[in-house]
Amino acid sequence: MINITQVVKVIDEKCIGCKQCDQVCPTEAIKTVDRLARVDKDLCTGCNKCIEACMDHGAIKREFLDAPRRVVTDSGTVDRSQLEKICAAALLDPEEAICLCTATTAGEVAAAILKGGRTPEALSVMTGVRGVCAIWCTGPVIRLLEAASIKVERSSRDWRVYPENAGMAIGIWNVPPEVADKYPEYRIRENQERLKHGRIEVPMFANIERTPS
Amino acid sequence: MTAFAPTVMPPPIPRSAMGYRYPPSRAAELPGMVSVTVRDLFSDIPAPLMVLGDDTDKIRAATVAALNGVDLARIGPNDSVNILCSEHGFAMMGGDAYAETVRAVKDEVERRTGNRKLRLAFSSATNTLEGQEIIAQYKLDEHFEGRIVQFGPYDKGVEIQTEIGVLYGIGAAYKAQHIIYVHYDDPRETHFHRLNGRALKAFTMSYARIETRGIFHNNFPTSSANIVPRALYESPFVQEKFVCAVMLRSSPSGIMGVDAARDLIALDKRMTKELLRYFGKMIHLFDSIDDCIAVMDGHRWLHYQHAGGLTSCNLFFGPVDHLDLEIDSKSPGNPAVKAVVVNYAWKSAFTLKNIPFVAAHPKIASSLERQNLHYKVLSADTLEQAMEKAYALTRTRKVIIFDGSYGAINCSPELADELVRKAPAVSKEVDEVLMPKWLSQRRLT
Numbered sequence A: 001m002i003n004i005t006q007v008v009k010v011i012d013e014k015c016i017g018c019k020q021c022d023q024v025c026p027t028e029a030i031k032t033v034d035r036l037a038r039v040d041k042d043l044c045t046g047c048n049k050c051i052e053a054c055m056d057h058g059a060i061k062r063e064f065l066d067a068p069r070r071v072v073t074d075s076g077t078v079d080r081s082q083l084e085k086i087c088a089a090a091l092l093d094p095e096e097a098i099c100l101c102t103a104t105t106a107g108e109v110a111a112a113i114l115k116g117g118r119t120p121e122a123l124s125v126m127t128g129v130r131g132v133c134a135i136w137c138t139g140p141v142i143r144l145l146e147a148a149s150i151k152v153e154r155s156s157r158d159w160r161v162y163p164e165n166a167g168m169a170i171g172i173w174n175v176p177p178e179v180a181d182k183y184p185e186y187r188i189r190e191n192q193e194r195l196k197h198g199r200i201e202v203p204m205f206a207n208i209e210r211t212p213s
Numbered sequence B: 001m002t003a004f005a006p007t008v009m010p011p012p013i014p015r016s017a018m019g020y021r022y023p024p025s026r027a028a029e030l031p032g033m034v035s036v037t038v039r040d041l042f043s044d045i046p047a048p049l050m051v052l053g054d055d056t057d058k059i060r061a062a063t064v065a066a067l068n069g070v071d072l073a074r075i076g077p078n079d080s081v082n083i084l085c086s087e088h089g090f091a092m093m094g095g096d097a098y099a100e101t102v103r104a105v106k107d108e109v110e111r112r113t114g115n116r117k118l119r120l121a122f123s124s125a126t127n128t129l130e131g132q133e134i135i136a137q138y139k140l141d142e143h144f145e146g147r148i149v150q151f152g153p154y155d156k157g158v159e160i161q162t163e164i165g166v167l168y169g170i171g172a173a174y175k176a177q178h179i180i181y182v183h184y185d186d187p188r189e190t191h192f193h194r195l196n197g198r199a200l201k202a203f204t205m206s207y208a209r210i211e212t213r214g215i216f217h218n219n220f221p222t223s224s225a226n227i228v229p230r231a232l233y234e235s236p237f238v239q240e241k242f243v244c245a246v247m248l249r250s251s252p253s254g255i256m257g258v259d260a261a262r263d264l265i266a267l268d269k270r271m272t273k274e275l276l277r278y279f280g281k282m283i284h285l286f287d288s289i290d291d292c293i294a295v296m297d298g299h300r301w302l303h304y305q306h307a308g309g310l311t312s313c314n315l316f317f318g319p320v321d322h323l324d325l326e327i328d329s330k331s332p333g334n335p336a337v338k339a340v341v342v343n344y345a346w347k348s349a350f351t352l353k354n355i356p357f358v359a360a361h362p363k364i365a366s367s368l369e370r371q372n373l374h375y376k377v378l379s380a381d382t383l384e385q386a387m388e389k390a391y392a393l394t395r396t397r398k399v400i401i402f403d404g405s406y407g408a409i410n411c412s413p414e415l416a417d418e419l420v421r422k423a424p425a426v427s428k429e430v431d432e433v434l435m436p437k438w439l440s441q442r443r444l445t
């Protein structure tokens, strides 16, 4: 859930159509067509990443909204057991926030997936997740998509998200034994053992949660 | 109550587009505030090489001396070389020491190798505006004759094969035949790195893409998470480029010197021992505070502002012993912090859900409210008014000021009294109980 108080606009005369803004937008709100960037203000979360990407040209400006726009997906309107299944497969507690900036929970993102969100961008539009900094929540979003058997695919020229290994592929749960033994200072085996019995707490971020089978 | 020394003047706040409105006065100027020196609290913390206001010549000499022990023969005069530097180092004691380390590395490597094309690869925490301001402030563009590449966490990535799988670095950071890693030991965020591989962390956070940062924070418990930067550091891709690390060293009392090595793991081990010794006591002194108001008045991100050389996040995420690797060490927020008064900080979406914020100006209040859904924000017209509101709200007069000071803590006499009273017991416990445990958990005995 996010309260959007500001969006952006493009100053046409300054835009050179370089598409740098397209590569950072979490919601596909800004798109360059025919060498001119265009903003769909209904999709914009006001994260300002495009302004930064366009710093050399100064073609994007902030625009404050008269009243905040709230974006939320109501997790009460989907099948709870399906929602819990997705979160459990992603090793996340539905009630825990996976996005530090917006406090969007794993359950809300799972609900958005159940309502048809199939890409990180669609989930940002539906819940606000990744709508501010996007640094730490992109991984859990991909974990949840993978948990719902949705594969995120990107061309090598698209660097908005690198989906390979960003989700469940690398984690405490699957560090190879030879690596765990090579670096005992990181207590991999001890923590893998603990995870078999439930959850591991992670400060500031969502706990790693294994539902007992 | 004991009479305490007057406040020390903290590092100045440079003007920044990242900050809340520029403060008309500093918290250290509040009537009645005092200071306690770090060495009055813990006399065994050694005297620093540099304190605020000192000439940076000593840092230059220390950098050159540290590099003396490092073989630079692999760098040819026409090779491409990136000197990696990260924004947070400029937050330490006003930033002059780190800036001088970076400049001195460039000059010395240039002198020894004849390579006149050394490039500064500058990592910003969230956006490149930070870098632009810092580069101008420390005249790094002049020093590097314009050879600077800047990047943030969203920039184009580069695939790095590691022992735990493919991870993604920032392409621009690694786009060179050689890299020299110029970093710093500031133990901010002990709740994440646990001082168990602190020197490595930047491979995941400063020079990696958002996806790899997410793996570090979300997919591992903190006592294991440093396998991620370690895997990056040990990868053939990084090792082939890695010339050496140059590390700015600090303690609560100031800047201690510079260390350098080809072997970052060996450097990390000697650095960790000293960090535990120098900062362990200060961290536990913060943990011992019963109740307080934190006043934010430094020139960077709110959670990385220093008091007595230690960042505020160490207080906010206490009183858990994050240095004890046997526990998960999750802190929902330190219940001892009853309110946070914001006089100045860079804007960040830092979440402290349960602590009320008091803004020293309505513009700060509206900014805090706009950027984050979870702050409980009260607004005042001046810092003095904000303090009055915080006193009324919390019913404590114990105030700690995070204003960037090293060597001393600016605070109220009530807090100074508590710190001085508790320091001897904290010191004893760290020496006799905690330090042996921390060292043995890290195999450093």
Ligand code: SF4
Pocket: A010, A014, A015, A016, A017, A018, A019, A020, A021, A022, A032, A036, A037, A053, A054, A057, A058, A059, A060
């Ligand atoms: S980054 Fe700026 S100049 Fe480039 S397409 Fe986007 S708006 Fe136009």
Ligand code: SF4
Pocket: A007, A008, A024, A025, A026, A027, A028, A029, A030, A039, A043, A044, A045, A046, A047, A048, A049, A050, A051
């Ligand atoms: S969501 Fe962010 S990047 Fe996209 S158009 Fe809006 S401000 Fe720009």
